[in-house]
Amino acid sequence: xxxxxxxxxxxxxxxxxxxxxxxxxxxxxxxxxxxxxxxxxxxxxxxxxxxxxxxxxxxxxxxxxxxxxxxxxxxxxxxxxxxxxxxxxxxxxxxxxxxxxxxxxxxxxxxxxxxxxxxxxxxxxxxxxxxxxxxxxxxxxxxxxxxxxxxxxxxxxxxxxxxxxxxxxxxxxxxxxxxxxxxxxxxxxxxxxxxxxxxxxxx
Amino acid sequence: xxxxxxxxxxxxxxxxxxxxxxxxxxxxxxxxxxxxxxxxxxxxxxxxxxxxxxxxxxxxxxxxxxxxxxxxxxxxxxxxxxxxxxxxxxxxxxxxxxxxxxxxxxxxxxxxxxxxxxxxxxxxxxxxxxxxxxxxxxxxxxxxxxxxxxxxxxxxxxxxxxxxxxxxxxxxxxxxxxxxxxxxxxxxxxxxxxxxxxxxxxx
DNA sequence: ACCTGAACACCGTTCAAGT
DNA sequence: ACCTGAACACCGTTCAAGT
Numbered sequence: 141x142x143x144x145x146x147x148x149x150x151x152x153x154x155x156x157x158x159x160x161x162x163x164x165x166x167x168x169x170x171x172x173x174x175x176x177x178x179x180x181x182x183x184x185x186x187x188x189x190x191x192x193x194x195x196x197x198x199x200x201x202x203x204x205x206x207x208x209x210x211x212x213x214x215x216x217x218x219x220x221x222x223x224x225x226x227x228x229x230x231x232x233x234x235x236x237x238x239x240x241x242x243x244x245x246x247x248x249x250x251x252x253x254x255x256x257x258x259x260x261x262x263x264x265x266x267x268x269x270x271x272x273x274x275x276x277x278x279x280x281x282x283x284x285x286x287x288x289x290x291x292x293x294x295x296x297x298x299x300x301x302x303x304x305x306x307x308x309x310x311x312x313x314x315x316x317x318x319x320x321x322x323x324x325x326x327x328x329x330x331x332x333x334x335x336x337x338x339x340x341x342x343x
Numbered sequence: 344x345x346x347x348x349x350x351x352x353x354x355x356x357x358x359x360x361x362x363x364x365x366x367x368x369x370x371x372x373x374x375x376x377x378x379x380x381x382x383x384x385x386x387x388x389x390x391x392x393x394x395x396x397x398x399x400x401x402x403x404x405x406x407x408x409x410x411x412x413x414x415x416x417x418x419x420x421x422x423x424x425x426x427x428x429x430x431x432x433x434x435x436x437x438x439x440x441x442x443x444x445x446x447x448x449x450x451x452x453x454x455x456x457x458x459x460x461x462x463x464x465x466x467x468x469x470x471x472x473x474x475x476x477x478x479x480x481x482x483x484x485x486x487x488x489x490x491x492x493x494x495x496x497x498x499x500x501x502x503x504x505x506x507x508x509x510x511x512x513x514x515x516x517x518x519x520x521x522x523x524x525x526x527x528x529x530x531x532x533x534x535x536x537x538x539x540x541x542x543x544x545x546x
Numbered sequence: 547a548c549c550t551g552a553a554c555a556c557c558g559t560t561c562a563a564g565t
Numbered sequence: 566a567c568c569t570g571a572a573c574a575c576c577g578t579t580c581a582a583g584t
Contacts, residue, residue: 175461178578179575179576187550188549188551189576189577190549190551190579194547194548194549255516255520257520258378260520272522296538298528301528302514302532302535303537303539305513305528306509306517306536307509307510309517310508310509310510310514310516311509317460317463325479325504325505330505332505334506336502337506337510337539337540338543339496339542339543340539359568380556380557381558382556382557382558390568390569391568391569391570392557393568393569394568396559398567402559
């Protein structure tokens with residue numbers, strides 16, 4: 141009988157690591173925050189609660205891996221969004237900003253995990269920083285080429301990068317936390333805020 | 344003998360609620376994040392682990408109360424910093440921004456708690472929002488009076504408020520997470536970022 | 547090489563019982 | 566009115582033992 145209905149996991153079903161990561165990602169997508177339990181992941185993956193420890197030394201290592209994946213996804217979305225030709229630096233600023241914020245609002249639990257200190261304790265700290273910076277690199281390139289085309293103020297590239305990153309990060313976080321609703325700060329606060337910052341960038 | 348050395352907590356030592364809050368605040372000040380355990384708080388307060396439940400229905404109610412205190416402190420510091428006369432709107436913008444960010448960097452665990460969704464689940468959700476808004480109100484006043492003095496661009500007060508709040512919140516968060524260090528985004532990134540945004544506010 | 551079951555030291559929360 | 570001790574249902578983590 142077990143031959144008929146239970147051929148799913150033959151011996152030790154091989155790719156448990158990927159299954160665990162995918163299960164955790166889908167739990168993040170359920171938007172209950174990133175504080176799921178490792179035992180719940182194991183339960184959903186239909187393995188014993190001890191099994192994940194064969195693939196991750198501890199819980200925060202799994203969290204770090206998820207954060208890594210998040211940064212990669214964010215970076216990929218930014219690059220894709222900016223690929224089309226013929227955009228002015230101003231267009232590119234808004235596209236980058238809105239893509240970034242949209243990623244956060246679409247994946248709030250993952251986004252918060254990416255920036256939670258608990259996720260960066262593990263051994264992959266270095267990789268995490270690297271990938272975070274790759275997302276930052278996209279921003280930097282937008283600003284730099286804008287400067288070169290004399291659309292943005294020359295110099296102070298670092299200041300502009302920090303301002304833009306802080307702006308999109310802040311808007312994303314506040315919006316995730318429900319603090320940017322109309323009653324509080326006016327409708328379309330995100331677009332308006334980006335526009336306000338943009339005025340500070342223009343040459 | 345117990346008469347001599349143990350007169351500290353006579354019967355039920357009265358103000359347990361305040362002791363619990365203070366203990367929790369001092370644990371936040373130790374900067375190990377806001378995810379302390381309720382049992383540890385009780386241990387330090389030298390009461391049984393069940394005692395806190397006579398004063399708070401659950402853990403997140405305590406967290407919410409701490410967040411509330413944080414918003415009050417932040418608001419008070421902003422008001423104090425802006426009290427002196429004779430500042431230009433531009434001065435006031437920088438003073439408010441740097442006071443805000445400094446509060447976050449001085450109390451990182453408390454600041455993160457204030458903006459963590461877990462803290463806003465309790466029954467004091469409404470109060471929390473109210474107090475958060477009071478801190479926001481300070482920002483709004485700075486911008487509004489700046490507009491009235493024709494130093495800042497007229498109109499779009501909501502956009503400016505959102506931009507400023509997101510900027511300081513983003514800078515605070517990124518800085519707490521150690522992502523604004525020199526190697527990454529240039530030294531003095533915070534000042535530079537505020538200056539960049541300021542350019543967008545000026546009339 | 548990969549997984550399981552029992553075990554350990556914790557949590558948050560509840561509740562009868564003590565002062 | 567305020568606090569305690571034992572108890573319950575969970576965690577994360579470890580480790581001998583199974584396949």
